[in-house]
Amino acid sequence: MNKVLMQGNKIIGEAAIRAGCRFYAGYPITPQNEIPEYMAERLREVEGGVFIQSESEVAAIHMVIGASAAGARSMTSSSSPGISLKQEGISSLAACELPAVIVNMMRGGPGLGNISPSQGDYFQATRGGGHGDYRIIVLGPDSAQELADLTMDAFDLADRYRTPVMILADGMMGQMMEPVIFKTPKPRAYPESFIMKGAGAGKSKIIRGLILDPLDMEEHNWTLDRKYQVIARKETRHELFKADDAELILVAYGTGARIAKGAIKRLREQGLRAGLFRPITLWPFPTNELRDLAKKIENFLVFEMSTGQMVEDVRLAIQGRARIGFHGRPGGVVPTPVELTNVVMRKYDRKEGIIDHY
Amino acid sequence: MMVKTIFSGFGGQGVLMMGYSLAHGAMSAGYHVTFLPAYGAEVRGGTANCTVAVSDDEIASPIASEPNNIVVLNTPSLYAFQNRVAPGGALFLNSSIIAVESSRHDVRIFKIPSSEMAEKLGNPRTANTVMMGAFLKITGLVPPDIYLSSMATVMGSKKKSVIEINRKAFAAGHEFLKIAE
Incomplete structure (x- = not known):
């Protein structure tokens, strides 16, 4: 295998592309700007790749919702203040049971804070982050090699549990260069039936987070909770x-x-x-x-x-x-x-x- | 073994290139390595710097609070970093630009007129590579042949002539300290 020297942010981009990510939307913020920069270049080179620099973080996460519903492996990235803005959409992803990968290169906070490395977003990440009864899988890499490996794993976990997965790193992990070897990603296993691609003559499908009947919503919450319990039992590392x-x-x-x-x-x-x-x-x-x-x-x-x-x-x-x-x-x-x-x-x-x- | 080096100078002097090529060379030589650029809210014409750690063991922190070496291409960088160098460490100064003396007496100081040397070679932009020649001559961190092949790799698609002049610049820096000593 080929060992290369790469910057953390670009490693995430490359690992995502290799894992089959074909949709990225994001809005710039230091210290993760090299992720959208890299994705802009690489998504042009791969078949079906779409890159969007959105008008805002809120727009980016909602574009990810759409792309995920349409069946694309999708990713967005930001740093602390931008991740706060994305929480509405992350809550929706969880409610709609849609896979997506969200990268948070944490910086000093609260508020706009600064652009130095920090770990102040642990609560936000591990408690769901947005409103409602949900959790997301949160991965905490500590090396260039893990940035690559866990980014690929994040897409698989997101698909397997149809849930958003967050890579929680910080400005130092994003900016630092270290040697890395990209593993061969597993082929995607995501049932066609989950993908919205037009009902044709068949039955229509609805993906939604708005469930007005409290009893139905309660059942949906317990369904999600049972899923989270399975994740907690099987996926700790x-x-x-x-x-x-x-x-x-x-x-x-x-x-x-x-x-x-x-x-x-x-x-x-x-x-x-x-x-x-x-x-x-x-x-x-x-x-x-x-x-x-x-x-x-x-x-x-x-x-x-x-x-x-x-x-x-x-x-x-x-x-x-x-x-x-x-x-x-x-x-x-x-x-x-x-x-x-x-x-x-x-x-x-x-x-x-x-x-x-x- | 753990050697940390800070490279610093004006933006545009090829400071990040020095660190990147050293990190790549050290990786090729089989070492653990980290490269950390300063990514603060920098201004045009301001200082650029990066830190490279080379070790035969896992590297805990890519930050150097007490670097073994600094390679400085301009005067503000000397002022910014000279007091951080560990006693017994080494300072590599671009003496074409840095006219002042270092205040440190407990470190080894190597003055290389790298801007003038690069100009003589026909490409003033290779001053950074001249410094690398001198730096590797003294530290011996990476064998010259491995470094030069890494340099060509990180320069990537650049023209062959660019790589060739950088090879000459490296050799000039490498030779310079032999003569000076």
Whole structure:
């Protein structure tokens, strides 16, 4: 296989094209502009490719709804403020059970914030984001290779469960270049019967999120919920790093997990056996896997580039079985592995365990 | 082994190209590598910079708070980055443009009149490649033949003559420090 050096945003574009994405709509925003730039060029070269720079983020996500209903593998991308604008459409995708891939290259917030890497959109992504009772699958890549692999997987998951899937990364993942090998994507398995292409002489089909009868809507909600339960049971992914002999586990995802890995190497040089639990699916969160780890490990430290969002899922998973500490750098600050090393040394005591336990 | 280098200069001096070609060369030489461009709200004529990390192990952070080397093509970049370099690290200065002295005395300083050298070779735009010749001569991060083949790859569709003059520029930079030492 051919190893190439590519920028994160372009890797997502290339992986999407290879996975068969033939429709992209988006509106520019830093730090993800290379995604629409790349898609504009590549969708011209592939058969049936359509690229639209829409008039707004709201328009882009609704174009994705249309393209998805018509059977195209569809994608849109943005960064934090733009993703907020897309929430109405993401809620509709969930309600209509339409597959789509949404990329969020997070930047500092709230509000317009700044253009630096951040992890402040975890709550929004993992709790659905828009209105109504729904969840979306959220994938948190931490390397160029995972950007490629998870983008391809995102299209398969979206089709399999007919649900929107979000790639949740940040400005650093989008801007950084790293070597990558593109795997061969699986052929698409999406039943023709789901696709709106004109009823002809047959029966008409309706895809809609407006269900006025409360009892029907309740049933629709439970149907969706049963689907989410299947996803939660079957699709959680996580990575363990140096966890076998660990006395302390750091929990981090995406860019935060890279920094944590650097810190763990330094901590081990100083004689502290630290390891990492890295959720790859942020929803469904690998709750059971983390809970199992808490059976033998008493101290956990959550690190996020936010004021503390994923830490709530960690607490829900561990349910008081272990001590949980937290270190956060919100607002677009990317701390160094050295900083995190120092923080761990300060917050963890061999005898007492995590000192500022929640 | 972990070596982090910041490349910096005016937008248009080929700063990102230096980092990109080094990253590609290091990847071809079998290293783990990251390349991170500064993507702030930059202004025309302002500074451009990028950070390259080369390691024989996984790279945690692509950011360099304490780089081993800096390669600076203009004076504002020297001021911006000289104090970040780790003690014992190296500064590579384009002495055609940078007339001031570095304030650091605990690092190795290499002055290369790369703009003048590039002009002599017939293409002032190859000053960045002259710097790369000198940089790789001292750091030995990537063997010259691997670097040159990566340089040709990342230049992609550019004319053969462009690649040829860059090869000459690289050789000139590589030779320069041998003579100077």
